[in-house]
Amino acid sequence: MVVSGNPETKELKEMMPDILKQLGPQQYNFLKTVIGNMDTIKEGSKAQEDEEDDVPELVGTNFEEASKQ
Numbered sequence: 745m746v747v748s749g750n751p752e753t754k755e756l757k758e759m760m761p762d763i764l765k766q767l768g769p770q771q772y773n774f775l776k777t778v779i780g781n782m783d784t785i786k787e788g789s790k791a792q793e794d795e796e797d798d799v800p801e802l803v804g805t806n807f808e809e810a811s812k813q
Contacts, residue, residue, distance in 0.1 A: 767775065 764772070
């Protein structure tokens with residue numbers, strides 16, 4: 745098999761109508777489930793990123809005393 749032509753980069757939104765035409769009912773339901781899970785995963789990862797960005801407070805450390813030593 746030989747494939748020739750210019751490569752194109754497209755977003756999934758652009759290709760979705762053509763993809764949906766080729767799906768049967770089972771594949772369509774699976775796709776809906778996968779897309780729903782992706783939204784849930786994105787929300788979870790955003791929350792995790794927000795938690796990672798927080799800087800913990802320093803407790804019990806006096807930098808002025810430490811700098812004098």
